[in-house]
Structures are given as C-alpha cells and as structure tokens.
Amino acid sequence: MEEIVALAKRRGFIYPSSDIYGGLANSWDFGHYGTLLKNNIRDLWWKTFVLDREDMVGLDASIMLNAKVWEASGHVTGFTDSLIDCKNCHFRTRADHLIENKVEGIKVEGLSVGELTRLVKEHGISCPKCGKKDFTDVRKFNLLFETKMGIIEGDKSTLYLRGEIAQGIFLNFKNVINTMRVSLPFGIAQQGKAFRNEITMGQFVHRTMEFDLMEFEYFIRPEAWEKTFEYW
Ligand SMILES: [Zn+2]
Known part of the structure; x- marks a missing residue:
C-alpha cells in the first residue's frame, strides 16, 4: 500500500x-x-x-x-459504529472488526454493545497495537x-x-x-x-x-x- x-x-x-x-x-x-x-x-x-x-x-x-x-x-439513531478503546495505548478501533479479526469464523453483525463487550472479554482479545487486554466497554458512535x-x-x-x-x-x-x-x-x-x-x-x-x-x-x-x- x-x-x-x-x-x-x-x-x-x-x-x-x-x-x-x-x-x-x-x-x-x-x-x-x-x-x-x-x-x-x-x-x-x-x-x-x-x-x-x-x-x-x-x-x-x-x-x-x-x-x-x-x-x-x-x-440520527441508527447510523452507528461500535467502537472500543485500549485503556493502555488509547488505540481506538471498531469492535466488530477487532473480534472478527481475532476469533476465527465468528460473525458479530447485529449484536448489541453489551454482547460485543462480553465477547472481547470471553475470548481474551488483546490490543493489536500494544498487546494488553485492557479495553473500555464497547460504545456506539454516530457516523x-x-x-x-x-x-x-x-x-x-x-x-x-x-x-x-x-x-x-x-x-x-x-x-x-x-x-x-x-x-x-x-x-x-x-x-x-x-x-x-x-x-x-x-x-x-x-x-x-x-x-x-x-x-x-x-x-x-x-x-x-x-x-x-x-x-x-
Ligand atoms: Zn493498546
């Protein structure tokens, strides 16, 4: 690229x-x-x-x-991305992409922010930037x-x-x-x-x-x- x-x-x-x-x-x-x-x-x-x-x-x-x-x-209400931040290095990314990239074969489309937050914890997903496992909860951001x-x-x-x-x-x-x-x-x-x-x-x-x-x-x-x- x-x-x-x-x-x-x-x-x-x-x-x-x-x-x-x-x-x-x-x-x-x-x-x-x-x-x-x-x-x-x-x-x-x-x-x-x-x-x-x-x-x-x-x-x-x-x-x-x-x-x-x-x-x-x-x-105004529905045009949103679900974002998550690394508390350690402040790397911000889309939670759905983070989970789908780290967990093979998983599909998370349509899941709530609560369910996405739970999946990140359950699968012990780490930050792609710094490797720590210390994320904020998933939050919705309007596009x-x-x-x-x-x-x-x-x-x-x-x-x-x-x-x-x-x-x-x-x-x-x-x-x-x-x-x-x-x-x-x-x-x-x-x-x-x-x-x-x-x-x-x-x-x-x-x-x-x-x-x-x-x-x-x-x-x-x-x-x-x-x-x-x-x-x-
Ligand atoms: Zn990080």
Whole structure:
C-alpha cells in the first residue's frame, strides 16, 4: 500500500491532504491526473446511466438538509459504529472488526454493545497495537458529520453533512413526478460528496471520511419487481 501511495503522489494523481501542516487522517487531494481520471469515470457513468437512457433523470441535491430528514431516515439513531478503546495505548478501533479479526469464523453483525463487550472479554482479545487486554466497554458512535447553522452563539442549530446521497433523491421524488415527463419504472440519478465520521485506518482513497458517490434510485411498480430485477 505504501508503494502505491508514493507512486500516486510522484505521478501527480493523489497527494496527502494538508500535508505541510502534518496532514489530516484519511484525507487526500487529487492532483492533475487524478482529477482527470476521476472526472472521466464520473462523466462516463453519467453518460451511461442518465444521458443515454430514456428512463433516468438527473439530480444535484444539497449536501446540508433539514435535520428532520436524518431523524426520519433513522440515521440520527441508527447510523452507528461500535467502537472500543485500549485503556493502555488509547488505540481506538471498531469492535466488530477487532473480534472478527481475532476469533476465527465468528460473525458479530447485529449484536448489541453489551454482547460485543462480553465477547472481547470471553475470548481474551488483546490490543493489536500494544498487546494488553485492557479495553473500555464497547460504545456506539454516530457516523453523521455534525455542523452548526447560524452565527449567534447559543442560537445555532445542528445540521448534518449528508451521510449518503439517496435521501436527496427521495425528498425530490414528488418534484420530479410533477415536473418531468416520467412514468414508472424510472430512475433518479445523482453524483456528489458524502461524509461519514468513521474510524478508518490506512486504506488510502478506498475508505475516507469524505468521498464521492454515484448512485440512482430506480422506482418500480411493486407487482412488477421480478421483471425489473431481471432486467437490471
Ligand atoms: Zn493498546
């Protein structure tokens, strides 16, 4: 991985972000060739799925949405990672990954924080950094990136940078129905930035807190789902 990162930098594709100020974890800047490559992929996708099709329309929704959107979608309460800290060296990691990496064949998806904490103790799992077996309890951390709207202290309201781009599509479904000549089945496609406040370690541009998404939601008649499923 280090070789790839160094090569991508040397050839002007991708630079570590904020480098002269010590960098920022998991943040990367695209250089000249990186930008051209990224834009080419983006434009080919847009041509394939929007411009060349009769059943797809485009959308570019805002990154900041009313906080109620994320409450209604379940992200405010349910969009979480279970994290655990080493009390000795303060190494922080995802508890599910820690357990699955250390215990062969175990699957922990859907387990509560209490059950995850118990598994870490039961299997005598040690810290990958320092080797000690002294962890905090597992805690839930929300992945939504919070920010504040307003300039007067004490009168600011919490907003979230979008954690996915699909919500903007669902919010505009009725606008699209009312203004575009569409009939079921049809899709709404979108590209843009999304943000997740997650623990990621050394996975280069494959896993970052700020990233580009390209996706469409395809709306169908429920009774025709098999036909549409086959088609795609
Ligand atoms: Zn440790």
